[in-house]
Amino acid sequence: MGQLALQRLPPLASVPKRPPSLPPPSLASPSLACATVSRRPLRNGLYIARAMSSHIVGYPRIGPKRELKFALESFWDGKTGVDELQNVAADLRKSIWKHMADAGIKYIPSNTFSYYDQMLDTTAMLGAVPSRYGWESGEIGFDVYFSMARGNASVPAMEMTKWFDTNYHYIVPELGPDVKFSYASHKAVAEFKEAKALGIDTVPVLIGPMTYLLLSKPAKGVENSFCLLSLIDKILPIYKEVLADLKSAGARWIQFDEPILVMDLDTSQLQAFSDAYAHMESSLAGLNVLIATYFADVPAEAYKTLTSLKCVTGFGFDLVRGLETLELIKVGFPRGKLLFAGVVDGRNIWANDLSASLKTLQALEDIVGKEKVVVSTSCSLLHTAVDLVNEIKLDKELKSWLAFAAQKVVEVNALAKSFSGVKDEALFASNSMRQASRRSSPRVTNVSVQQDVAAALKKSDHRRSTVVSVRLQAQQKKLNLPALPTTTIGSFPQTADIRRIRREFKAKKMSEIDYVQAMKEEFEKVVKLQEELGIDVLVHGEAERNDMVEYFGEQLSGFAFTSNGWVQSYGSRCVKPPIIYGDVTRPKAMTVFWSSMAQKMTKRPMKGMLTGPVTILNWSFVRNDQPRHETCFQIALAIKDEVQDLEQAGITVIQIDEAALREGLPLRRSEHEFYLDWAVHAFRITNFCVQDTTQIHTHMCYSNFNDIIHSIINMDADVITIENSRSDEKLLSVFREGVKYGAGIGPGVYDIHSPRIPSAEEIAERINKMLAVLESKVLWVNPDCGLKTRKYSEVKSALSNMVAAAKLIRAQLSKS
Ligand SMILES: Nc1nc2c(c(=O)[nH]1)N[C@@H](CNc1ccc(C(=O)N[C@@H](CCC(=O)N[C@@H](CCC(=O)N[C@@H](CCC(=O)O)C(=O)O)C(=O)O)C(=O)O)cc1)CN2
Ligand code: MET
Ligand SMILES: [Zn+2]
Structure with missing residues (x-):
């Protein structure tokens, strides 16, 4: 900088x-x-x-x-x-x-x-x-x-x-x-x-x-x-x-x-x-x-x-x-x-x-x-x-x-x-x-989608049939992860080269074969880097995605997208929210091709990477002709189909990001319960149907959870990774106050919004602080959020320090 x-x-x-x-x-x-x-x-x-x-x-x-x-x-x-x-x-x-x-x-x-x-x-x-x-x-x-x-x-x-x-x-x-x-x-x-x-x-x-x-x-x-x-x-x-x-x-x-x-x-x-x-x-x-x-x-x-x-x-x-x-x-x-x-x-x-x-x-x-x-x-x-x-x-x-x-x-x-x-x-x-x-307009209303949603919602509140502790055991048998498993949140640096490749393909200046090849090479680079660094649960890096919401919006029907509809998110960073104008369906699988390709590159688990329905909703321009929750349930059913397809394709860890769940919380307390109820339900719809051995992760990048921790528990994910480091570990206080969290949890160990590189000692100290309030068997080690805004030089050093810190604490744990 x-x-x-x-x-x-x-x-x-x-x-x-x-x-x-x-x-x-x-x-x-x-x-x-x-x-x-x-x-x-x-x-x-x-x-x-x-x-x-x-x-x-x-x-x-x-x-x-x-x-x-x-x-x-x-x-x-x-x-x-x-x-x-x-x-x-x-x-x-x-x-x-x-x-x-x-x-x-x-x-x-x-x-x-x-x-x-x-x-x-x-x-x-x-x-x-x-x-x-x-x-x-x-x-x-x-x-x-x-x-x-x-x-x-x-x-x-x-x-x-x-x-x-x-x-x-x-x-x-x-x-x-x-x-x-x-x-x-x-x-x-x-x-x-x-x-x-x-x-x-x-x-x-x-x-x-x-x-x-x-x-x-x-x-x-x-x-x-x-x-x-x-x-x-x-x-x-x-x-x-x-x-x-x-x-x-x-x-x-x-x-x-x-x-x-x-x-x-x-x-x-x-x-x-x-x-x-x-x-x-x-x-x-x-x-x-x-x-x-x-x-x-x-x-x-x-x-x-x-x-x-x-x-x-x-x-x-x-x-x-x-x-x-x-x-x-x-x-x-x-x-x-x-x-x-x-x-x-x-x-x-x-x-x-x-x-x-x-x-x-x-x-x-x-x-x-x-x-x-x-x-x-x-x-x-x-x-x-x-x-x-x-x-x-x-x-x-x-x-x-x-x-x-x-x-x-x-x-x-x-x-x-x-x-x-x-x-x-x-x-x-x-x-x-x-x-x-x-x-x-017939483009807005799709009667069969509305009927599907109504029918799906009638059946149940969509919970997995086994409790999380039992599921985690089944998953560990299959995944065989070390204590304090390390992972990242999904994206790797979006280099100028990656953006150029996507742009050329979009503009039809690059053939599909060349595009797939270029992406494959990018994934290989990211996989190799993670293996070298010693990360346990890998990601493919999201090089094929312009944005975690826009990317899905582009593939779902009922969505439109703009060329210049940018909105400032922070500083110089902008997002281009898709426009949800009609009933939502998933015409075909969206990520299976890429995730399967990436999984083939490694023996370690490769996370399937999806954006959850609440986040897609909250980060889009939403139709104002029906209640938000109805639109959200439609998206949830589309994501559920994607989860099932990924599982079928042999992906055993699937992350469904709900980065925006907390930010969508209504400003007035009187409206919280209703929102949390449907938002958490929509998340569960996406994954209630997977086997015990399929590990569902979710990620959130807003640290102020103390007021909604019970809803987060109610999401019933197997592992949650949460932003934590830029807010002085505010998140941890909820566990200090005695809330029991039995699922896996990875409070971020360093801030990815800043180019500053954290030292291994500093990260180890953070992990120790976490261990003071969370059991070591539930703790994961990961950054606060995705790495797309960072440079490779920063990511390599920071992740290398992160893995070193995890190893240090593992050694500490095995001695005690
Ligand atoms: N939707 C959303 N909200 C979010 C986040 C998020 O990831 N997504 N993260 C949190 C933090 N917010 C963030 C918001 C934006 C970015 C970010 O990196 N945005 C990029 C743009 C992302 C994008 O869609 N880029 C397009 C690039 C489009 C483009 O302009 N391309 C050319 C120009 C186009 C052309 O030549 O035809 C260029 O970059 O020059 C792509 O990668 O494909 C940026 O501002 O730089 C990061 C974090 C909270 N909210
Ligand atoms: C804003 S949350 C980001 C999650 C996404 N999987 C990423 O790593 O970029
Ligand atoms: Zn995030």
Whole structure:
């Protein structure tokens, strides 16, 4: 990684010298043709604001063709300098702002751009840099910023975790009593000024102080004794400085994102929320204040607290996922305040049902008053794909059902326009025609699939007939593994060469024979490496897969996939979620050919590698015309057929990844049980039918399991490998508290998200910590997650140290 001469780099917030040049995203979409949007000419270099109420919570920053990803990676590799990176970033910001201004959006956000993550930006703004990164004062620069995000040669990265129930990851702030806060990144005001210089008046967006603190973790040493909210008095003065700065730069609005309000906050947390905003009141004077919530319903108590705030001008709600909030609004909304109504779905790619939204908006207008409703997105558009216009290969009919971020901006505006009495009848007519075509399409509904699911579900709750302890014995007889067996999670480095081969084959520039041969050679390399390293249960390395979800989506019917529908997952890493539009079937076996090929290369067990139904569901864009669990059961039955085919082909260890099971947990506690019930059931459907001697593994890469450990036990897998190392072994605490786990378990022994190579001693120490709470006979040794994002040089050293550590502890065990 680029630990180049970083000291001389400019601060994050500095603006590049060169005028940006990227063209704005296209306003054209099949559902909202260009003709409906007049591009407003510049007058004296300024855009003319239209008197209509429309707002966007936030916008994707990765770029329509992942421009930011490539600029970042090239910078990290030391191939390009900071100017190039900043120029790409400024180009993106400009094109986004212009797009929104051109579309007619009234409240355009700024400071929603980020070089890595918006929580990390807030950490930088507050100067809350953990001391190990060696920063003391002054404006935070790229060196410190990227060290916190990615680690550097001597210091590991900060923890990264899921942002609410999305596939986006944020960098977790580490806060303790000793943190000295200071205003150390002026990015928010710099972006505001940058937009202003382009003639665009924006709403600067900050993560609110309560969401920031409640998503932080106590620093090392004070884990169990520190109340994060006790820091509120220390961070508010910094927020006040930022507000003063923004005001003097001419800001008229401020948006605080407080999605934490959708969680189940207790009375004291809600009180702290009121106090915090009351405390900022004097600094907020002269500004219009929007508090945006999103991702779920705001619970009744929180709604009361929020809407009682005096210093707030408007409240934002997710009205796609928050149907109960809609009811709360109907019962009471503070007089004279603005309601930012999030009716356009920021989490999905379906075109908005404009007439339905209009009805909602009209009902809201009757409650809160004319001109008090602002049409908005349900959350930031960060979680949807960027621009449909780049999907030239997508089937025309299907495309007509979709809207990505660029098109959603236009939808918001179209709704606002008709809401103000200027309804574009032609647009609404064509929208409802497309909604109808989707509803009645034979591609969406497959009666026989629906019947199969109904019949399969009637029979049982799909449990294996033997208990896990008996199964493990039968498996050990067959597999004959050493104590603390070593394995990896599945993928090996996705080299440029592998990507090129896949790309050429996809583009029909390479024959199938050559492709299979190239893959075979790749598998052989990976198998040989694992044998040399002394790993016990092997993997084929997943070279044939672009992504663990997309790959299956491409082979199942009822799924469509895009060319450029990228969504940021963390930092520069993106995913291209498949689109589930119809009932799901498996036309033919998906992995048997490759897994059998790989198994033939070795005498050691080769894991068959599948993605589980819950993960496929949670990492796809899901149809919104039937409940999620119904779609999930359809996928489960397809994966079950695959498991049976693998078993038939002689594969004795099958891993079914459920990486996203935890992240799909609903944000509100009241909904947990129902979700866990069907999610765990769907997993069991995939493998209840295998023989005792077939070992079922599952993998999860989210360490916060303590609250769902019983559901994990209920999945009844033979072995589970779990991410563990980047979160200070939080996972182990559940076993410390006495939960019995009888199946095999491999808490990750090192972090694969960072290029840093762990030493054998360090890994051995981790294994010893595990042995303090888990019996040696159930313990497996493996990394946190797949290795696809790493380089071979890193993987070889890290795995070699991992095997050495396992051997060391085995020797220790055999002596005792
Ligand atoms: N869906 C999903 N979610 C997940 C994970 C995951 O693995 N999958 N892992 C966790 C962490 N998140 C991650 C997300 C992405 C990546 C990752 O490595 N993504 C790759 C892209 C993966 C991909 O699909 N790549 C395509 C490449 C497509 C492409 O752009 N190819 C060419 C350009 C295309 C062309 O020339 O035609 C290029 O790379 O330049 C492929 O390998 O086939 C990246 O951003 O770099 C890793 C972890 C949590 N969530
Ligand atoms: C995000 S979980 C990854 C699991 C997958 N088998 C891999 O190793 O890449
Ligand atoms: Zn994982």
